[in-house]
Every structure is written in structure tokens, then in C-alpha cells.
Amino acid sequence: MIRAMSEVNVKAGIECVLKRIDEALARRPTDLARMPKPQLVAVGKTKPVELIIEAYGAGQRHFGENYVQELVEKTQHPDILQQCPDIKWHFIGHLQNNKINKVLKLPNLYMIQTVDSEKLATGLNSAWEKIQGDNKKPLPVLIQVNTSGEEAKNGVEPNAAPTLYKYIKENLKNLQLEGVMTIGAFGFDYSKGPNPDFISLMSVHNQICTENGLEPSAVQVSMGMSDDFEKAIEAGSTIVRVGTAIFGLRSKMTGKLNK
Numbered sequence: 001m002i003r004a005m006s007e008v009n010v011k012a013g014i015e016c017v018l019k020r021i022d023e024a025l026a027r028r029p030t031d032l033a034r035m036p037k038p039q040l041v042a043v044g045k046t047k048p049v050e051l052i053i054e055a056y057g058a059g060q061r062h063f064g065e066n067y068v069q070e071l072v073e074k075t076q077h078p079d080i081l082q083q084c085p086d087i088k089w090h091f092i093g094h095l096q097n098n099k100i101n102k103v104l105k106l107p108n109l110y111m112i113q114t115v116d117s118e119k120l121a122t123g124l125n126s127a128w129e130k131i132q133g134d135n136k137k138p139l140p141v142l143i144q145v146n147t148s149g150e151e152a153k154n155g156v157e158p159n160a161a162p163t164l165y166k167y168i169k170e171n172l173k174n175l176q177l178e179g180v181m182t183i184g185a186f187g188f189d190y191s192k193g194p195n196p197d198f199i200s201l202m203s204v205h206n207q208i209c210t211e212n213g214l215e216p217s218a219v220q221v222s223m224g225m226s227d228d229f230e231k232a233i234e235a236g237s238t239i240v241r242v243g244t245a246i247f248g249l250r251s252k253m254t255g256k257l258n259k
Ligand SMILES: *Cc1c(COP(=O)(O)O)cnc(C)c1O
Pocket: 043, 045, 066, 092, 093, 183, 225, 226, 227, 241, 242, 243, 244, 245, 256, 257, 258
């Protein structure tokens, strides 16, 4: 049952989701046995910093936000800075080129999951070089793929993703390209069979590994949310982005996805 926000038990939510991740992992077919154990990214969009701190207290370290303004506020919030020194922020929303500097300067930024063009990748690459100075570590990124073909969703077309992968690997030394990500269509009916978005992203993953001579385990796959993270893990996901199942429902007005 869904509880009201004030009653949400974040710690229990985290524990429950971690258990369900383990169970889904055990059901993965053997041909995916070498794919890494999925990492949980807790998506706290629209939720107050108190709940983020609660999740951190329960041992959660990776957090995702998809609005630039909210990421700016949460990453720099004094309570977060003080109580969550080891927090790792993932940006999972649409990033415009004019917001690159704003986002890359934020404390404890860990990864940008939504690189969907050469232009954005190039912008991130040069901004990171300037921001990091001399002893720099490359910025971890994922390529966002529009597997559902919906116009409202961002991301490169599946058949253009391997080209963007090669471009980034060969030209953008300040980016550490870790893999691919999709949001996919909502409300897929699993009585119809496997989710086509997951199949599409896994086939992009497969093509990238083959073309670049990489082990499947070397390329991360970010797919699966509250409704379908177990199905995503069974299909090969290595990063799941889960909000509602941990923090409770969001209001419709403010809970828009990836915008
Ligand atoms: C909101 C959001 C999620 C989490 O969605 P839930 O259904 O609440 O788990 C995952 N990924 C992205 C890109 C999102 O915007």
C-alpha cells in the first residue's frame, strides 16, 4: 500500500528495494551471469532533503535528480554537505548546453546519465577540463538512448548510439563513458512478453561491446524504475533508478519525468 509522504519509511523502502534487486538478480538468465550486480540510484526528485538524508543514513550513497534547479539546491544544501559527505549525485534529466557549467560545478556530482548528442558531449568535455584543473579525473557519463521512439523522450536513436559511443571514446578524453541508459515507455503490459525498450537497449549494448571488443560487463546499462526494475534486472540492467518505491508517490504536477 502507498503511504502518505509524512509516513514514508525511507529506510524500510531502501531495504525492501535492495532485497528485490537481489532476488531479481538471482533470476537473471545464465547468459547474463557476467553482467555486474545492479547499483541502486535513489531518485529523490520533488522530495525534501530530510528524506535524502534518511536514505543516506540507511546506507544509500547514489542519488539521482532530473531537474537542474533541484540538483543545484540539494547538492549545496548545508545539511546534505554536512551529513552526507560521501553522497554521489547522478544527473538523470535533460541537460541543455547553457546549464553545463552550472551542473558540473556542483559538489559531489558523480555522473551525467543523459548525454544524447555530440554537441552536449563536447560541451561537457571542455567544461570538465576547465573545472577540474590539472589533477583531473574524467567525468563518468552514460549515453541516453530513446528506445521507445516517443518524441517527448530525449535520447539518441538506438541505431545512432554506437556512433556516438565511438565518437566520445575516441575524441573526448575528459569523459569516462561508462555505458547506456533509457527511460522507455510507461505502463508496459508484461503479459505481452518482454519489454521492447529493454530488448532495444540490450541490443545497443551488445553492438557497442562487439564493435569495440569489450566484455559485456565493461559497459553499464541503466534501465528500470519503480514499476519495472526487477524486469529490467532480469533483462541485464546494471543501474536501476528508483524513486516512488523508496520515497513514496510524487504529486503529478511536480513529478514530471526527465524534463
Ligand atoms: C523520476 C525518474 C525515475 C524514477 O521513477 P519512479 O517511477 O518514481 O521510480 C527514474 N528515472 C528518471 C529519468 C526519472 O525522471
